[in-house]
Amino acid sequence: MILYALRRLVYLVPVAFGVSLLVFALVHLAPGDAISAIVPPDAPQEVVDKLRAYYGFDKPLPVQYFRWLVVTLSGDFGTSIGTGRPVSEEVGGAFLNTIVLAIAACIVAFTLAIILGTAAGYAKSRIVDRLVTSIALTGISVPNYWLAIVLVIIFSVELGWLPPMGLGPESATGWRLDFAHLRYMVLPTIALSMIPLGVMTRTVRSTIKEILSSEFVTALQAKGMNDRQILLHVLKNAAPTCLAVMGLQAGNLIGGSILIETVFSWPGTGFLLNSAIFRRDLPILQGTTLVLSFFFMMLNLTVDMIQTMVDPRIKRG
Amino acid sequence: MAIQSPSIDMTPGAAVMATPASASRGYWQSVRRRLRRDPVTVVCGVILLLIVLSALFAPWLGLPDPYKTSMIYRLKPIGTPRFLLGSDELGRDMLARLVYGGRLSLAMGVTPVVCALLIGGSLGITAGFLGGRVNMLIMRVMDVFYAFPSVLLAISLSGAMGAGASNTLLALTLVFIPPICRVSESVTTQVRGFDFVDAAKASGAGTLTVVRVHVLGNVLGPILVYATSLISVATILAAGLSFLGLGVKPPEPEWGLMLSTLRQAIYVNPVLAALPGVMIFITSLCFNLMSDGLRAAMDVKA
Secondary structure (H helix, E strand, O other), X not given: OHHHHHHHHHHHHHHHXXXXXXXXXXXXXXXXXXXXXXXXXXXXXXXXXXXXXXXXXXXXXXXXXXXXXXXXXXOOOOEOOOOOOEHHHHHHHHHHXXXXXXXXXXXXXXXXXXHHHHHHHHOOOHHHHHHHHHHHHHHHHOOHHHHHHHHHHHHHHHOOOOOOOOOOOXXXXXXXXXXXXXXXXXXXXXXXXXXXXXXXXXXXXXXXXXXXXXXXXXXXXXXXXXXXXXXXXHHHHHHHHHHHHHXXXXXXXXXXXXXXXXXXXXXXXXXXXXXXXXXXXXXXXXXXXXXXXXXXXXXXHHXXXXXXXXXXXXXXX | OOOOOOOOOOOOXXXXXXXXXXXXXXXXXXXXXXXXXXXHHHHHHHHHHHHHHHHXXXXXXXXXXXXXXXXXXXXXXXXXXXXXXXXXXXXXXXXXXHHHHHHHHHHHHHHHHHHHXXXXXXXXXXXXXXXXXXXXXXXXXXXXXXXXXXXXHHHHHHHHHOOOHHXXXXXXXXXXXXXXXXXXXXXXXXXXXOHHHHHHHHOOOOHHHHHHHHHHHHHHHHHHHHHHHHHHHHHHHHHHHHHOOOOOOOOOOOHHHHHHHHHHHOOOOHHHHHHXXXXXXXXXXXXXXXXXXXHHHHOOOO
């Protein structure tokens, strides 16, 4: 097991290298010069040159890449061009806010999906199955940023029950677990949970259906086992497939929350990324993308490990 | 919006396997017949056709000018005389803008998937058929793109390249190549293992002939079905990029952009503000249902 984990980690090295190349290339895809975003157009040439040397933009590309790589690996993500604060500080704070929201959305989506999917997989009546299938279809078809706006219109503008934006009461600087903060989380959580809810419900439903039609279930029934015990067997068999999709969905949630965070002005990585793009703050853009993609890779690896542990059929070693 | 993970056990349908040499004409006929008999698919197809046709022939529908602003008629509610679906924050006719908006919104949803299908499909089939080092090389490069959550990749790419419809198309194409490539590779690898491929090789068929005659017909179905399931994701994502200000630039009518500019109006005219999103929703819903119908008709295992 440990050997397998180590081997998977080694496999990740070339991928991580590729990721770092791609993230580095992001800056050079940008039209014009990153420096032009911070200096006024009438700045004297020597100031521009000085800044360019300060940010290291005057060196040849491979040199810039390795310099950036070494510095980044030591945990220094550079300085934000927009605010002058260290990128790691900005991204770190925002990352926590994103994670909080993502965890809430995952809990809501996965719990509902497992219940609904299992019900539909078992359902003898077409109505239940149709209903669950429609919910799942809505989940994957609805543009979640639009749903977010609709939720704000209904619950904030019309009914006035919930706050339309922000992560807490006015004076709040960081997220805390209390009632006032939770109220601010309700709408973003619902909006964010739609896609994973749709995808997971579909997955759970089709997996359960497939397992129910397999021979071992018939054997268990013939043996006289009661339904509750059979359900346990079915769920155990469905777990690996569902876990894999869950992992992907959780990762996509964290990387994909930018639209929702923008609608709700939730100060997470997505919101940070969005403002960085418009300020042309390339170090922040790089740092956020890098942190999120590494988190995504690690999450996938972890899910893979768990999958191997729960499913004895997968022997990889 | 998340790209659903391509399933590995996507086997070509039973109907295809029964006629190994290539998908026979009878197979495609039966697919068409099954599609025609599926009411959901037919209804969705008709709705999509209406949206596409009205967008294409918008100038001849007698609609008002979608760019003409009016200071007096701003944010008029639905049903105002002369403004059937109301007017937006600059007094432009909403109905006209929604119809014209279909042009860019649909184009930006479908084009990246088609491009990614051509590029990713070819790469995947090549990797799957040749195997070995070529496979390693192609698939490891794809792994790098897989290390990014799809939405993040699209936003970072188009954010770095700057706003604009062409950059959005490029970014979205890049996002959809890896999943299509992966599905194509796994299906091709499976088909390559079938006896009829060996038989064709043994009887002296060249590599290109084997691919064209024996492999392509058997892998195109599953790849196509998977690609159609991405169109809805692409539509939502493309509109989302415009919503963030990274896609189409104003004053072009585009659903995502309209949704974003009308956000300021949610306190004045909430129903109006939600309208562009309804169009995105209907379009992506229809694409999803059509894709499901196609999957069932082509008998591709999900």
